[in-house]
Amino acid sequence: MALINLENVCKSYKKGRDRVDVLNNISFRVAVGDFVALMGPSGSGKTTLLNLIGGLDRPSAGTVVVNEQDLSDLSSGRLARWRSESIGFVFQFYNLLPVLTARQNIELPLLLTKLGGRQRRKNAQLALDIVGLSDREQHTPARLSGGQQQRVAIARAIVADPKILVCDEPTGDLDRSTAIEILRLLQILNTEHDKTIIMVTHDPKAAEYAKRTMLLDKGKLVSRSSQPEVEAEVEA
Amino acid sequence: MTTFGFLVKSMFRRKLLVTLSMLSLITAFILFILLRSVAVLFSGVLEDVSDVRMQTASKYAIIFLLPHRYGEEIASVEGVVDVTHASWFGGALKEGDDSAMTFAVDPSTYFDVYDNYHISTEHLNAFLELRTAAVAPENIMERYDLEVGQKVPVVSTIFPTANGEPWIFDLVGTYRSDSETDFLPFLFHYEYLKEATGVSDVGWYTFTIADSEKASEIAQIVDSKFENSSDETKTMTESQAFRDMMQQFGDISLMMNGIIGAVFFTMLLLTANTMIHSYRQRIPDFAVLKTLGFSDGKVARFMMFESLLFCLTSATVGIGFAVLVLALVGPFLPAGLVLVVTPNTLLWGGCIAVALALVIGFIPAYSANRLVIVNALHAR
Numbered sequence: 001m002a003l004i005n006l007e008n009v010c011k012s013y014k015k016g017r018d019r020v021d022v023l024n025n026i027s028f029r030v031a032v033g034d035f036v037a038l039m040g041p042s043g044s045g046k047t048t049l050l051n052l053i054g055g056l057d058r059p060s061a062g063t064v065v066v067n068e069q070d071l072s073d074l075s076s077g078r079l080a081r082w083r084s085e086s087i088g089f090v091f092q093f094y095n096l097l098p099v100l101t102a103r104q105n106i107e108l109p110l111l112l113t114k115l116g117g118r119q120r121r122k123n124a125q126l127a128l129d130i131v132g133l134s135d136r137e138q139h140t141p142a143r144l145s146g147g148q149q150q151r152v153a154i155a156r157a158i159v160a161d162p163k164i165l166v167c168d169e170p171t172g173d174l175d176r177s178t179a180i181e182i183l184r185l186l187q188i189l190n191t192e193h194d195k196t197i198i199m200v201t202h203d204p205k206a207a208e209y210a211k212r213t214m215l216l217d218k219g220k221l222v223s224r225s226s227q228p229e230v231e232a233e234v235e236a
Numbered sequence: 237m238t239t240f241g242f243l244v245k246s247m248f249r250r251k252l253l254v255t256l257s258m259l260s261l262i263t264a265f266i267l268f269i270l271l272r273s274v275a276v277l278f279s280g281v282l283e284d285v286s287d288v289r290m291q292t293a294s295k296y297a298i299i300f301l302l303p304h305r306y307g308e309e310i311a312s313v314e315g316v317v318d319v320t321h322a323s324w325f326g327g328a329l330k331e332g333d334d335s336a337m338t339f340a341v342d343p344s345t346y347f348d349v350y351d352n353y354h355i356s357t358e359h360l361n362a363f364l365e366l367r368t369a370a371v372a373p374e375n376i377m378e379r380y381d382l383e384v385g386q387k388v389p390v391v392s393t394i395f396p397t398a399n400g401e402p403w404i405f406d407l408v409g410t411y412r413s414d415s416e417t418d419f420l421p422f423l424f425h426y427e428y429l430k431e432a433t434g435v436s437d438v439g440w441y442t443f444t445i446a447d448s449e450k451a452s453e454i455a456q457i458v459d460s461k462f463e464n465s466s467d468e469t470k471t472m473t474e475s476q477a478f479r480d481m482m483q484q485f486g487d488i489s490l491m492m493n494g495i496i497g498a499v500f501f502t503m504l505l506l507t508a509n510t511m512i513h514s515y516r517q518r519i520p521d522f523a524v525l526k527t528l529g530f531s532d533g534k535v536a537r538f539m540m541f542e543s544l545l546f547c548l549t550s551a552t553v554g555i556g557f558a559v560l561v562l563a564l565v566g567p568f569l570p571a572g573l574v575l576v577v578t579p580n581t582l583l584w585g586g587c588i589a590v591a592l593a594l595v596i597g598f599i600p601a602y603s604a605n606r607l608v609i610v611n612a613l614h615a616r
């Protein structure tokens with residue numbers, strides 16, 4: 001069973017009177033444990049696609065089924081709840097809250113759970129340990145480097161233990177060596193912590209850290225490097 | 237970190253902006269309490285004045301005296317119960333300080349007419365017995381540091397003594413009123429004044445009537461008795477007289493409320509501006525919160541809660557500070573000027589704070605509710 005299943009998905013935005021078709025009849029599946037790099041030129045709709053998978057937006061047509069949930073069935077409130085349980089988000093510009101310390105930023109998603117204060121702190125600490133930033137828990141984002149901020153963002157994405165991570169150019173704002181550290185971290189999360197990852201990137205070198213690559217151009221999937229077991233599983 | 241802790245931190249993201257707005261709102265609440273307590277003072281006096289107590293004074297001005305025999309004539313009018321008289325003495329209990337009122341009265345009838353004033357039988361008897369006796373209300377005793385049993389020197393510009401020395405009264409007792417806001421006078425024997433100065437006229441008459449409905453009728457009868465004499469009179473109920481006097485100040489209460497209204501309207505614009513500004517700057521944060529799974533309703537409630545927190549904190553600090561200030565300066569205010577913060581005022585303060593919060597929180601809360609994540613993230 002595929003963890004992510006898109007069928008005939010279209011997305012268009014209205015710009016005044018015009019309609020901009022961003023995604024055009026897209027279908028693909030991602031199996032549990034996969035690590036997909038999504039590439040394509042600027043404006044090709046990568047972020048839009050990622051937002052549909054993450055339940056931040058709804059398709060204009062087609063179905064998006066993620067983690068056995070058809071997202072079009074959900075009200076906005078239940079979709080929010082579903083996001084908090086199923087998806088971890090990592091953005092290019094980290095999107096941490098500037099008033100909170102690293103640990104508080106990580107704890108934030110846990111305010112939506114039933115966990116007590118102590119357990120929340122413990123889980124946040126654990127996530128910090130995983131991303132290797134235990135010594136920076138009291139620092140606010142302004143006092144952290146870009147790479148460190150992205151680690152905190154990744155810790156925030158995994159703290160509620162979602163199955164899926166969606167990452168939009170997570171290394172787009174980082175220098176090469178820092179980018180490599182982040183990509184290694186994502187790899188570890190994929191292999192050791194069983195996170196299924198979809199990562200948008202412009203950088204072919206970054207894409208090499210993924211298990212396979214999909215290429216998006218003008219709203220269409222133009223190629224995908226095959227991954228035999230998944231295809232076989234889908235066939236069956 | 238708790239949700240509450242998070243919201244407090246989030247509110248102070250723009251520390252200077254939020255702190256300054258908070259300070260101005262605190263100032264507004266301080267002003268509110270001070271102005272209300274003044275308004276309460278005036279309206280309180282108005283409420284306490286009686287409709288069954290009437291005053292007869294010179295038609296032309298209260299400073300003109302009336303003949304002593306008028307008392308008996310007023311008493312003979314049907315419907316009149318008790319009659320007493322008083323005369324303005326204009327005494328200073330301390331050098332240069334005549335803010336306390338000093339009246340020469342007839343102690344044998346005064347407390348019958350002013351039945352809302354209370355004096356113990358022991359003190360009243362002492363007052364009746366001694367020519368040079370005087371009684372003072374508690375706030376005057378406190379203010380001038382007086383004690384029952386002591387002699388009180390009083391200087392009067394209206395009735396100076398022959399040798400320029402102060403009058404000396406024996407303070408034999410104290411009295412109080414039902415109401416905290418009454419301006420109570422220092423009272424002494426009219427007979428003493430008469431003996432020492434030879435005056436035989438009195439300042440004004442005060443009397444009670446059996447039926448307040450008959451007030452205007454009785455006023456007419458009394459005034460017609462003295463018509464065409466050299467001392468014509470004007471008679472009205474105490475509340476009427478008081479309203480007339482207050483008219484000179486305009487409607488104090490209305491004026492105070494007007495100022496308070498203007499202050500809070502300004503505050504409304506100012507704090508609404510702050511709230512919207514502070515929300516706008518945090519749009520990316522709210523988009524992140526929604527991304528993480530906080531629902532539309534939840535982020536809207538966060539904004540509303542923040543607005544309530546902002547207003548209620550300011551109200552609590554402002555009102556608390558004003559109450560403290562009033563308690564501290566109270567003893568130094570002129571006698572009779574009792575500024576009290578009534579439960580009603582506190583309730584109003586709370587209501588204003590909540591109403592303000594709802595109004596200024598509405599736009600940000602509504603916007604936060606409607607914020608579309610992808611648009612907000614796309615706009616970055």
Ligand SMILES: Nc1ncnc2c1ncn2[C@@H]1O[C@H](COP(=O)(O)OP(=O)(O)OP(=O)(O)O)[C@@H](O)[C@H]1O
Pocket residue numbers: 013014020022040041042043044045046047048049610611614
């Ligand atoms: N919220 C939105 N409202 C209107 N138009 C949008 C919105 N989001 C994206 N678009 C448009 O959709 C198209 C695809 O945008 P998208 O952000 O998905 O591209 P992308 O592949 O992620 O590009 P980049 O590599 O530059 O991030 C663009 O033309 C963009 O202007």
Ligand SMILES: [Mg+2]
Pocket residue numbers: 046047048168
């Ligand atoms: Mg993009």
